[in-house]
Amino acid sequence: MRSLFLLTLAASSLLAEGYLDTPLIPGTQWHVHDSTRPQPPRADKEKLKVTTTAAPAGAVVLFDGKDAAAEWEADNGAKGVTWEVKDGSMVARKNGIHTKKSFGDLTLHVEWRSAEGYDKNEKKKGQGNSNSGIFFMRTYELQVLDCSKTETYADGMTAAIYGQLPPLFNACNPSREWNSYDVEWTAPRFDQDGKVLSKARITVVMNGVKVQDNVEYIGPSSHKVNPPYKKHADKLPIGLQFHGDPVEFRNMWVLEKK
């Protein structure tokens, strides 16, 4: 009896984080956050190269290494920006934040790294290992997470279209090293009645490796469900998620497409 118990315990500890009781993701055989959905291959370490491109002419600098309040405000009506500026980085604290300006189609550059001390704390794993996220139009998430050592459900890992689509590769640098996202974002289009004329699209290059290749969002990002599109403005702010982890960001800029 005892050996059966230990066997069960060992098997359950091997089970990947995720769910099998969630709805199927439209057009796929996978449940939302399916624990059995295959992990993408790891990118060749030699190919990983963080980009540190400076803002080009005409770009909106979202964080210059000094002042978080210049371009950001707190979600939920909280006063000021609670994120801390430390050694040229913006560190996630207390609330989500979003840009004061609104954007439609854009090019985005951002650099981020995992939370301080998490690499030495084995309890910090899966969705709890330096979770944040870039929310285009405050609606569509590009996941930020440290999957360099610990895994989670494939559609919630680093650079996933959260709850929808895993990245092509796990392109994480080791914990506490900087990562870069270079993103091309195309906003969804709606007609006057709210019908979707074209879905949101995204291309993501992480640390020099293409991890999302002009893919569609099937709708807004959510946990354990795939809600349908809901008509919204042509331009909306970019959100950064606070998920309880002091994830760090630097060198963030946006070039709007006309």
Ligand code: MG
């Ligand atoms: Mg997230």
